[in-house]
Amino acid sequence: MSRTLALATLGSMTARAVLRALAGVGGLDRTNFRGNTVSLAAGPALAIGASVSAAAGAGSAPAAGAALVAGLGSGAVGFYDDVVGGRPEHKAKGFKGHLGALRxxxxxxxxxxxxxxxxAALAASALLAASRPGRGRFGTVADVALGAGVISGTANLFNLLDLRPGRAIKAGALVAAPLxxxxxxxxxxxxxxxxxGVLPDDLGERAMLGDAGANAFGALLGVALAARTGPAGRAALLAGLAGLTAASERVSFTQVIQRTPVLRELDALGRRP
Structure with missing residues (x-):
């Protein structure tokens, strides 16, 4: 228990330190769903604090590498999208829109x-597979592919959830509790x-996670899920993630939450009225 508390403290302190260091940095202000100006600083703060502390608690060099690659890699490209994604030349809707822009x-x-x-997910999954020898070539390839799907799918899902202050962090806590x-x-x-460490600023609408924070947090939880499951478990997780992602194309998660009393109360907990 003391080690768990120490790791949580390390994560919180690192995230708070990065958040303070980015305070006042130009170019990080954005408008949130309510029309208020907030900072993108919570994203890199969460990505760095979570990745460093996850690596510290990983228990092996391959798992530590997987945490750093997944968390920092997903956070970095997410932050890039946060910073430049609003420019006209980068605007596109959905995966098809991005492919259309590429054409x-x-x-x-x-x-x-x-x-x-x-x-990042593929590299992280390959590192996790390095600690599971003896599966054979086909087994290793399947294991890596499924793990990469879980890690990237979880990163994407948390990005889809991050539409209101505190929502992605609360969802992450529910996923992480059994882990x-x-x-x-x-x-x-x-x-x-x-x-x-960043939740008060997220709920208080002083800072937002953005893609950097949501992708990194989700990817790291994906690493933890992939690390504790075998091929069957990873396949089941991947199917669930794919189903939720497909559902998000047709159904608004926000509307579902608003129509479900328990979810609505949990989602609003701690948020400004």
Missing amino acids: EGRVTSGLVKIAGVGT AAGRSRGLVAGPLGAAA
Whole structure:
């Protein structure tokens, strides 16, 4: 328990330090859903704090590398999209829109983010597979592919959830709660601490996670999920993630939350009225 608390403290302190360091940095102000001006600083703060503390608690060099690659890689390309994604030359709607822009000769920040998150997830999954010898070539390839799907899928899902202050962090806490009691607790304690460190600023609408924070937080939880499951478990997780992602194209998560009393109350907890 003391080690778990130490990792959570490390994550929180690192995230708060980065958040303070970015205070007042120009070019990070954005408008949130309410029309208020907030800073993008919570994104890199969460990405760095969560990645460093997850690596510290990973328990092995391959798992530590997977945490750093997934968290910092996803956070970096997410931050790039946060910063330049609003420019006219980068605007496109959905994956098809980004591919359409590519056919026109434009490489959008969204496409860079998609490719970057996928590459980081693949590298992280390969590092995790290095600690699971004896599966054979086909088994290893399948294991890496499924793990990459889980990590990138979780990163994308949390990005889809990050439409209201605190929502992605609360969802992450629900996902991480059972993991914190298992053998992957070292991988999730730090990210939970980092998330708690930026939560007051997120709920208070002083800073927002953006793609940097949501992608990194989701990717790190994906690493923890992939680390504790075998091929069958990863396949089940990937199917669930794919289903939720497909559903998001047809159904608004915000509307579902608003129509469900328990989810509505949890979603609004701590948020400004």
